[in-house]
Amino acid sequence: MTAKVNRIGLPQDAYKGGKSTLCPGCGHDAVTASLIRVLFESGVEPWRLAKMSGIGCSSKTPGYFSSGSWAFNACHGRMPPVATGAVVANRTLLPLGVSGDGDTASIGLGHFVHALRRNVPLCYVVENNGVYGLTKGQFSATADRGAKLRGGEENTFEPVDVCTLALELGCGFVARSFAADKRQLETLLKAALSFPGTSVLDVVSPCVTFNDHEGSTRSYAWGREREHPVVEVGFVPHWEAPEVEIPAGEVREVPLPDGSLVRIRKVEEGFDTADAAGAWRRLREARARGEFLTGLFHLATGRPTFVEGLDLVEEPLALLPEGRLRPPRSALEDALDGLTP
């Protein structure tokens, strides 16, 4: 029996990576499994995918999927600038950043916000468990106020919310999901990968070893009990014809520049994914109430990406031949003439 192949003729196994060394049951492994399916189903060319990460449990995961892709496992918190340089050098790359809450919200917060400001073409997935795993269980900056560590220690600080931050900085794709909500997660991943600028997908991804207990606000039980999707999202890839028209008003349809279509059906009355300020208010309110909202919070296209703003030639800068990199002798003569007093 031949394996099922995707639209570019690759089997799902082509999107697999090395064996995970994370703890059994880790939320990150669920995200990795979803990524493998999503990349397969989306027919992503593995060589175009650039797996970018920093340091932490989440940042190890690029080793566990799509081994046919290049990966750059950078220093702690420094993934966004490295991804920025890579995609500027080769605009045909599809950078997928996999980061964690320490990497994104603590040591790399500055780079995260600046990538958002610039709208770097980068699908930015935060595997968010509210805790430092590799150093054995300290709170991270996304831990909710009042959340408890295994030993009972309570977090007294305000959390950094990567979604409200992204909304504040003009990000056109802001979403949150839950590692255990496979269907929603995979749809959001597909849409995020098709989004032209920075897409932020904050995935609550429980740490089974250090933050899956009673009193945690990032545990599987907490997530399952409280998850409240504000919208239901559908994704129609560019090679599939959209099905029958759905009456306007119920569903917001947003075409993406690659020809795919995002369909957003309201679950919560009054939630409007076109309204960034409204989404921001609702998320702040949810935090105060201890609610766990998921879904696509904001989707807006049209803002030029960082690479578009650079007015580059079509071909990747990285592949330009010498004849296009070194100006002619006459250019040097002109420059030297300008230096003659």
Place this chain on the structure above:
Amino acid sequence: MPAPNDFVLKVGTVNGSGSQTANLVLLRALFRMGVPCSGKNLFPSNIAGLPTWFEIRAHPRGWLARRRGVDLLVAMNPASAAQDLAEVLPGGVVVYDEPLALAGRRTDVAAHGVPFGKLVLEVCPEPRLRRLVVNMIYVGVVGRLLGLDRGELDAALARMLRGKEKALGLNRAAVDLGWRWAGDHLPAPCPVAVERPPRNLNEGRILVDGNAAAALGAVFAGVSVFAWYPITPSTSLGDALAGYLGKYRRDPATGKATFAVLQAEDELAAVGMAMGAGWAGARAMTSTSGPGISLMGELLGFAYYAEVPCVVVDVQRLGPSTGLPTRTAQGDILQVATLSHGDTRHPMLFPSSVAEAFTMAGDAFDLAERFQTPVFLMSDLDLGMNLWPSEPFPFPEKPLDRGKVLKEEDLARLGKGGFFRYVDRDGDGIPYRTLPGTPGGLGSYFTRGSGHDEFGRYTEDPAGYVKNVERIARKWETLRSALPAPEVIRAGTEPAPVGILHFGTTRWAVEEALSILREEHGIAADACRILAYPFHDGVGEFLRAHGDLYMVEQNRDGQMASLLRAANPEPVVGLEGILRYDGFPPDARSVVDAVLVGRRSAP
């Protein structure tokens, strides 16, 4: 009285008062007359209000080092006038703003008060512009005193203000007024004087700062991604580069850019962007100064270990911490040599001139891609921000060296399992790399700063780990053989009793010192200019051939000497440091004095 064309002219003004254009007109007029000269801007870390100086040194033999003592002072700043006056040599001349009342304060100099405040009213009806225009009046006064050619003065002004007709008219009138006022009121001849040399010694030459020269070098080396965070004194490199790229690197057919200039949020991001771009295959570069180097350390250690090419220009400034941003030094040498934790090493190139800033910037890209490692161009503020005369830069004839990059067809030929990122196939320690995005399904690899083996896999296995880091050490030896030999100046056929080592901009004080030692003291000295680190064997040979050795450098701790001691198997004996670390470029006399002291105390 100094000989014609041998003098130091110093102008003391207030930062932000627009004196730079005036000072450059003087320098360029002198240059146009064919007199060898250079200009140094000694400025504060301030936008406006603090004292600032401009020094022009002229010398018939073209000495470029700073020289102590002033022959002609233009004193415009009450805050620095007393200090400025003290620097004037006996027999010197002072032109001062009349209210400063410097006449009679020193009996051994000729001081001339000029009523700049009154004169400017005559030429500049617009009160707002008077502060700027007044500077051009001293240009006229000084030009007349020195005996500058009036035609060259006007031509220099016209060339500087090309396309700004209104400003040109106003400034020309101010120069003319100063010129006439000096003719009517000041005694002639002036003891400090310019004479047009029989032959134009600047024929065909250019006048440029090292930052612009390095930027131009990068443009002609094909830099395609430049990521930076502004920091004094490297900022003008970024500005110049952006300007040149915009002019010379747009696709002729579409007008689109074959380059990207990225202003990062900090130095960590700047070098991170450069590394991301270098990894993806662009010719990538960043520029910074010491504080930025400190911040970049972590990622550059990564680039060393994961073997990511990029070029780092370090325009060095003075001191630890923030130090003095507008003062020069060679104080980052030791830090850069082993920047970042673990066993990390980085190659450095040491340009001494604007011409080398241009050529070495190009070499740095070839080395970075050939050896897949960050390469540092160790410039400094003196080179980067001051104006130096030079022969025109040569068009680079050598093709770009893009290093060992496997393309789709190479990978297909090697087949599955035929490529591993860190395997030493050629025995030179240099592995092959591939670029992300290469189609065909072969050639992907995992780039990591964590421990890895020759296959690029994470490993905690001692043998696999060690094999890879030893291969990188082998690569370092191959790199050493690709770096330039030192430039040795020999006094005779046999080694001279004195050997002077130096590098970078220290060159100019040393070369002048060699001639003073020979001509005034009868001391023969050889000199060895280090062009690169790791050291070429020639450096060790020079050390072994001389007993009375001096290492001239611009830092307190003798950093280059430390590297020399570390790099040489046998003890380096008798190596005396001649160290300058006050933020000003060294002068030849200081070097001479130190050698004379050393000679006296020698056994």
